[in-house]
Amino acid sequence: MSQMVFEERKDQFFETGTDKPFRISCDKQSLAGAVSQRACVFCGSRVVLYPIADALHLIHGPIGCATYTWDIRGALSSGPELHRYSFSTDLGETDVIFGGEAKLTRALDELIPLHQPKAAFVYSTCMVGLIGDDMEAVCKKATERHGIPVIPVMSEGFKGNKRAGYYAACEAMFRLVGTGDTEGIPPMSVNLLGDFNLAGEIWIIREYLERMGVSVVANITGDGRVADVRRAHGAALNLVQCSGSTMELAKMMKETYGTPFMRVSYLGADDMAQALYDVAEFFGDAQAMERAKEIVSEELGRIYPRLKRLRKDLEGKRAALYVGGAFKAFSLIKSFRLLGMKVVLAGSQTGTQEDYEELASICEPGTIIVDDANPLELMHCLIEKDVDVFVGGVKERPIAHKLGIGFCDHNHERKLALEGFVGMLNFAEEIHATVMSPVWRFTPRRTLPRLEEVAA
Amino acid sequence: MKSNLAEKRDYVSSTNACKACMPLGASIAFKGVEGCVPFLHGSQGCATYMRRYLISHFREPVDIASSALGEGEAVFGGGPNLKQGLVNVINKYQAKAVGIATTCLTETIGDNVPAIVKEFLDAAKVEGPGGKMPALIHASTPSYAATHAEGFHAAVDAIVRQLAHPVARHSGINLLPGFVSPADIRHLQEVAKGFGLKATLLPDYSRPLDAPAGTSYEILPGGGTPLADIAKMGGAAATLSFGWTPYSQAAGRDLQERCGVALHDLGLPIGLRQSDAMFEALAALAKREIPSRHADQRGRLLDAMVDGHKYLSGKRAVVYGEQDLVIGLASFLAEIGVQPVLCASGGRGAGFRENLERVTEGLVRETVHAEPGVDFYRIAELSRELKPDFLLGHSKGYLIARELGVPLVRVGFPIHDRFGGPRLHHLGYRGAQEMYDRIVNALLEQKQSESNVGYGYL
Ligand code: SF4
Ligand code: SF4
Numbered sequence: 001m002s003q004m005v006f007e008e009r010k011d012q013f014f015e016t017g018t019d020k021p022f023r024i025s026c027d028k029q030s031l032a033g034a035v036s037q038r039a040c041v042f043c044g045s046r047v048v049l050y051p052i053a054d055a056l057h058l059i060h061g062p063i064g065c066a067t068y069t070w071d072i073r074g075a076l077s078s079g080p081e082l083h084r085y086s087f088s089t090d091l092g093e094t095d096v097i098f099g100g101e102a103k104l105t106r107a108l109d110e111l112i113p114l115h116q117p118k119a120a121f122v123y124s125t126c127m128v129g130l131i132g133d134d135m136e137a138v139c140k141k142a143t144e145r146h147g148i149p150v151i152p153v154m155s156e157g158f159k160g161n162k163r164a165g166y167y168a169a170c171e172a173m174f175r176l177v178g179t180g181d182t183e184g185i186p187p188m189s190v191n192l193l194g195d196f197n198l199a200g201e202i203w204i205i206r207e208y209l210e211r212m213g214v215s216v217v218a219n220i221t222g223d224g225r226v227a228d229v230r231r232a233h234g235a236a237l238n239l240v241q242c243s244g245s246t247m248e249l250a251k252m253m254k255e256t257y258g259t260p261f262m263r264v265s266y267l268g269a270d271d272m273a274q275a276l277y278d279v280a281e282f283f284g285d286a287q288a289m290e291r292a293k294e295i296v297s298e299e300l301g302r303i304y305p306r307l308k309r310l311r312k313d314l315e316g317k318r319a320a321l322y323v324g325g326a327f328k329a330f331s332l333i334k335s336f337r338l339l340g341m342k343v344v345l346a347g348s349q350t351g352t353q354e355d356y357e358e359l360a361s362i363c364e365p366g367t368i369i370v371d372d373a374n375p376l377e378l379m380h381c382l383i384e385k386d387v388d389v390f391v392g393g394v395k396e397r398p399i400a401h402k403l404g405i406g407f408c409d410h411n412h413e414r415k416l417a418l419e420g421f422v423g424m425l426n427f428a429e430e431i432h433a434t435v436m437s438p439v440w441r442f443t444p445r446r447t448l449p450r451l452e453e454v455a456a
Numbered sequence: 457m458k459s460n461l462a463e464k465r466d467y468v469s470s471t472n473a474c475k476a477c478m479p480l481g482a483s484i485a486f487k488g489v490e491g492c493v494p495f496l497h498g499s500q501g502c503a504t505y506m507r508r509y510l511i512s513h514f515r516e517p518v519d520i521a522s523s524a525l526g527e528g529e530a531v532f533g534g535g536p537n538l539k540q541g542l543v544n545v546i547n548k549y550q551a552k553a554v555g556i557a558t559t560c561l562t563e564t565i566g567d568n569v570p571a572i573v574k575e576f577l578d579a580a581k582v583e584g585p586g587g588k589m590p591a592l593i594h595a596s597t598p599s600y601a602a603t604h605a606e607g608f609h610a611a612v613d614a615i616v617r618q619l620a621h622p623v624a625r626h627s628g629i630n631l632l633p634g635f636v637s638p639a640d641i642r643h644l645q646e647v648a649k650g651f652g653l654k655a656t657l658l659p660d661y662s663r664p665l666d667a668p669a670g671t672s673y674e675i676l677p678g679g680g681t682p683l684a685d686i687a688k689m690g691g692a693a694a695t696l697s698f699g700w701t702p703y704s705q706a707a708g709r710d711l712q713e714r715c716g717v718a719l720h721d722l723g724l725p726i727g728l729r730q731s732d733a734m735f736e737a738l739a740a741l742a743k744r745e746i747p748s749r750h751a752d753q754r755g756r757l758l759d760a761m762v763d764g765h766k767y768l769s770g771k772r773a774v775v776y777g778e779q780d781l782v783i784g785l786a787s788f789l790a791e792i793g794v795q796p797v798l799c800a801s802g803g804r805g806a807g808f809r810e811n812l813e814r815v816t817e818g819l820v821r822e823t824v825h826a827e828p829g830v831d832f833y834r835i836a837e838l839s840r841e842l843k844p845d846f847l848l849g850h851s852k853g854y855l856i857a858r859e860l861g862v863p864l865v866r867v868g869f870p871i872h873d874r875f876g877g878p879r880l881h882h883l884g885y886r887g888a889q890e891m892y893d894r895i896v897n898a899l900l901e902q903k904q905s906e907s908n909v910g911y912g913y914l
Contacts, residue, residue: 034544066473
């Protein structure tokens with residue numbers, strides 16, 4: 001496998017169980033010419049802000065950046081669905097030469113009255129960064145004209161990777177926080193950060209919390225509303241899921257408003273239960289703790305018989321995962337363990353040094369840990385480890401399928417709820433559906449003698 | 457007709473674009489060249505987004521490399537990254553060709569790709585397979601200038617200009633099908649073979665983007681137009697080029713002007729008459745009768761058109777997609793008694809309206825309403841007013857179909873919400889037959905599910 005790693009990327013790989021000291025390098029710019037699975041700053045911002053359903057999301061740039069992000073994710077809304085539109089200033093040749101400020105102004109002036117959003121986010125893309133439009137000024141004037149917050153999101157694609165985009169999104173949201181009335185917010189209250197309500201997941205979590213007597217002030221950002229974000233500083237606690245995306249906002253809120261935050265994961269039965277206990281503990285409320293325990297045993301009781309049956313089939317199968325953030329990887333490893341499966345490869349696009357250290361410590365010896373992989377590397381790892389199922393995003397699916405390996409979509413685009421206890425069961429069903437398919441018996445990988453050398 | 461439509465609103469912004477960007481089209485075309493890796497000169501995000509978009513349609517691995525420019529390069533020029541990236545791609549992929557497409561970013565900063573490539577070649581120490589430097593093809597594809605359709609053809613034109621030169625005459629022909637499905641390409645290959653013609657089909661992504669299951673992930677999928685064949689295109693007896701818009705005719709023109717290859721410009725062979733035109737042209741080139749299997753196909757198509765005519769007579773359809781495809785579909789719809797009430801495209805290439813009028817002339821009772829350069833917001837507005845019986849186009853019209861409660865018959869690209877998009881046929885009698893059956897069935901299904909009787913015979 002070593003010869004398949006780009007020389008420059010060698011230190012972004014690590015195999016556990018060897019006696020080498022742990023070292024992996026990450027948060028680097030992607031290597032030129034390697035087919036990175038990574039996206040850009042804009043993508044990061046778009047992912048985070050997108051589910052705010054009553055805001056106008058205007059992409060200032062040429063058309064592609066908007067086309068590729070039109071309604072691609074399953075972030076559901078219980079009300080308005082403005083986020084499902086793809087608005088773009090569709091910059092043309094003349095705008096490149098003369099600047100896009102006039103067009104942006106006119107676009108805002110036609111779209112805001114037409115759609116009556118509660119706020120507008122204006123995303124800058126690579127080209128805008130180059131032609132030097134003063135988005136701040138244009139947005140400020142539009143704010144005055146239309147009486148709603150028009151907020152620039154500084155997400156020029158080339159100014160870093162997805163992480164920088166998360167940051168830009170948090171900065172944009174932070175402008176809203178603190179501008180709403182906090183009257184009537186009960187003391188046991190939280191904001192849900194870093195949950196995007198894919199397939200209605202945030203509703204599952206809200207229901208658990210409500211059963212515990214904890215109220216939710218703002219969803220950030222799944223099924224999100226501008227007004228809720230504006231009063232989010234009135235909540236007693238920020239629950240942060242998805243390590244990369246909204247942590248910055250939590251930090252900013254802590255610094256300015258003193259709102260404490262707590263990292264949680266709603267993926268997998270273990271972490272879901274832990275999250276509920278942690279919340280109850282934070283509020284020091286015996287009744288809430290009591291209810292949390294009830295919820296856990298009730299919900300587990302509901303899924304357990306079926307899980308047990310699935311586990312019987314899955315015992316001993318091998319899984320690989322390549323996900324956006326490393327925090328998700330932890331939960332997945334535990335979930336696989338619950339299914340009796342082994343994780344043999346774990347990687348992420350944007351993990352930090354700390355994340356990878358923790359990942360290495362909870363993985364079994366021999367597990368490959370990788371940062372910002374490309375298809376070539378993934379392929380070699382999958383074959384070398386003789387994997388039964390691969391967990392990743394849409395871009396990884398065809399790699400797995402071509403190799404004759406099962407696949408589970410665990411990305412922002414999934415249309416299946418994987419959070420909470422019911423999500424754990426969905427996940428198990430999904431893994432079962434792919435791993436147990438008879439199709440793998442007929443694919444060349446199993447029917448032909450294994451190639452000694454793979455495309456090397 | 458036009459006076460009945462919502463007064464033309466000229467939006468400054470775009471809402472739900474009916475187009476993708478140029479480098480995406482270029483990447484597809486480059487995928488159709490033997491051993492070629494598409495390489496986007498720009499920031500990382502564009503390549504990743506396009507890969508995702510393509511993968512959702514083709515359900516195949518689509519590797520697109522990027523020079524992954526960062527802030528520094530955006531200011532000081534991306535030359536060094538481009539060169540470094542080429543070295544990496546060539547080494548790791550053992551590429552026989554690299555198709556370099558620019559992006560908005562590198563066009564805006566004004567990187568001179570031909571010059572950078574030349575510098576690279578002069579200084580190159582990398583060696584490709586067999587000690588040969590891979591062909592480095594470059595196309596200029598800033599999306600602010602046009603759509604993925606233009607990008608596709610810009611790449612085809614670049615391939616021809618840079619790799620095909622005047623050579624000794626031979627009896628083979630060139631076939632430039634335009635942006636069609638992998639299944640269409642395979643069908644065209646069979647058709648040409650049936651005529652005994654040696655055809656160089658460019659681009660041919662029928663295998664790279666629709667590959668069989670394998671034992672490993674082919675880092676460079678087999679297939680694609682052989683480079684040796686491309687080199688001989690300048691000596692062909694003729695070029696058959698499909699497409700009505702100036703940009704889709706560029707590569708054929710170029711072969712004619714530079715290499716003196718006779719050019720037969722046809723539209724996309726969609727429906728009866730345009731397919732007739734293709735088969736007649738092939739028969740003339742091969743100096744042969746149309747093989748009986750195709751004559752039979754035509755006969756069966758006609759037979760079906762008779763059997764099904766009443767289901768379709770007087771129906772109204774909204775059609776959208778790439779300009780060439782829309783013109784071809786409108787031509788077909790007119791033949792089968794369907795009025796195309798709206799023909800829409802994100803593209804703004806010349807001659808859209810004129811060609812639509814020409815291909816529907818004498819067959820439709822209303823003038824066809826042509827809308828180039830539109831987005832789906834506008835298509836939705838018009839559709840609400842025009843009340844079509846069905847929509848014909850790619851997946852992105854789904855929300856309109858859902859809102860209006862009418863079927864969407866999916867054709868073209870992208871098909872993100874159904875299975876088997878790359879295996880759909882559009883071209884020739886075979887394609888017409890398939891589309892005909894699907895359209896009739898969509899309408900029957902609609903009728904059946906709306907009926908409170910639930911007839912079992914229709
Ligand atoms: S429109 Fe331009 S900048 Fe946007 S994705 Fe396409 S090439 Fe990249
Ligand atoms: S142009 Fe920039 S912002 Fe747009 S997709 Fe490409 S990298 Fe991202």
